[in-house]
Amino acid sequence: MRVVATPVGSWRTVGFLMLALLLVTVGDQARAAEAERIDPERVVRSVVGIRAVVPPDSQSSQTLGTERTGSGVVIDGSGLILTIGYTVMEASQITVTAADGRDFPATLSAYDPVSGFGLLRAGLGFQAPWLRLADSHQVKEGDTLLVVTGGEARGAAAVHVVGKREFAGYWEYLLDEALFTFPPIRAFNGAALVNGDGRLVGVGSLLVGEAVQGRGVPGNMFVPVSALEPILADLLAYGRRQEPPRPWLGVTLREETGRILVEKVSPRGPAETAGVRPGDWIVGVGGQGVGGLADFYRKLWSLGPAGTVVPLDVMRGEALTPVPVTSGDRVRFLRLTPTL
Template sequence: MRVISAPVVPRLAAAILVLVGIQLGVLGARPAQAADPEQLDPDRVVRSVVGISAVVPPDSQSARTLGTDREGSGVVIDGSGLILTIGYTVMEASQIEVTAADGRSYPASMVAYDPVSGFGLLRAEMGFTAPWLRLATADAVKEGDTLLALSGGDNRSATAVKLVSKREFAGYWEYLLDEALFTFPPIRAFNGAALVNREGRLVGIGSLLVMEAVEGRGLPGNMFVPVSALEPILADLLAYGRRQEPARPWLGVTLREELGRLMVEKVSPRSPAESAGLRPGDWIVGVGGQRFSGLADFYRKLWGLGPAGVVVPLEVMRGATLTPVPVTSADRVRFLRLNPTL
């Protein structure tokens, strides 16, 4: 069992009080006696953030890129031990353990994984208890707000960060958020970290370290997935382990955007793209008879062709030759071992 020294919690809570003082000063809040009735409770916030350790079988699809031993954070979001994290930390895990703020470790089971938002849900077991945080609404924060970023486990910390951008994010792994949250300065233990507002509500879950927190400027920071994306799908995730709507068509490619064109950098083994003959170095220049303006536009045109299983007509440049490559798409989740112990 990993043990975190007990004084860490009160030290972090005290640090949060200092950070909140800075935050309220930055935001020009009213004095405490006239403040909003819902106030940040530093001790509760610290204890709601847990560390996560996951072991993934080496023959799993994600082990090739994410490794077999993963560490991250998560946030307790209800009184039954339900924990929200970023999905790639626990995806395909055969063993998951959460570490509470007092250093005690508990086994946890996977509840759901949502490839659209990127969220993962766990439930801690064997007597786990911890305070939980309420979720913030989509309009709870604005650019310029000072927030708290908290990590759990061996990297337990609390850092004041500024929300420097709210904008679209397109990932090279067939992933798109209509609106993501970008913060500065960067924190190192970002995956699954909690982004908390001045009322102590959870605003976002840490996903990435980025080199441009502000578009067009070389300002490093972190990308957080807003928790407002969870509310519409939470009931489905708890009941079925996934959202109950037609799955998006998945190709199985890693893409790099250059001047509006997309180069295939990697092709996932046994994926639809591999079956169709796509290979690294191919340039995708059209989809469904349409041109596109970049990665996000490509995804929207791809997903607009129909649900998973639809044949995706790609136009591919190989050298100087334009080649049609039809790809029979698939449901990404069916290629993952989300119950690897079975």
């Protein structure tokens, strides 16, 4: 199956294509009748394009660039837009493109490094229908869902859920359960993953080389919206979740056969300040061995909140070196309001 790249302005065609794809995957007549009641126009118009401009001296510009594009999903009647946070993180200018092609300024309302979600508010005059959130726990391997993208890549495509499992990212990130889909969608970041009821199941995060565990099958990773619901009230009220922030080291890591290699350290971050270097191997935390990224993160975060001293066991050549790192709060190292 392929992405249908439909030009802006012909979203009605995309909407009815979405409905057709849904009906093809539905077996019983009752379920098909329910699908016919879905308003495909509403689904398509709820997905917007996003363009973000990020100052070159920001932390994330070194890895994510200064000009970023993606999609977002309107999730309430006031113009609240859910996207993947790295698209808009540290942006000094954000523009939202509605389904009719009109552009609106937007502001970053919240960023959550734990889930990876970001929330935007579109500016005056923006109007769009919104999608309800689904119970993403109900998604099963083998389900057929729809990916809807906005902006210049506006379109829709059917995908299959090929995995539900934990995901550990190299940037000190861990999801207990992520959704993996096939075939791969190139315009993945912030894309809407929609179920047969026309509800939002997940938000696009990554293109991955191993969507099916243990096999080199490319696909996408989506963050389930179930990760948003417990924290949404906090994000709306405070711009971040109201619980002690996790200890952050400021390292980019790679897992190799269960071992953890430090590939990069964030400038002026906790790890660099403590003397951690690219090329170090992290083999333990406080004398406890680590078995891969997920195990390392769980041991790291179990030590306490941000500010906790993390006793890393680092291998340099043949020497085992203890390196105590005074951890930080990741959000405080980001310029989330760079225009101020």
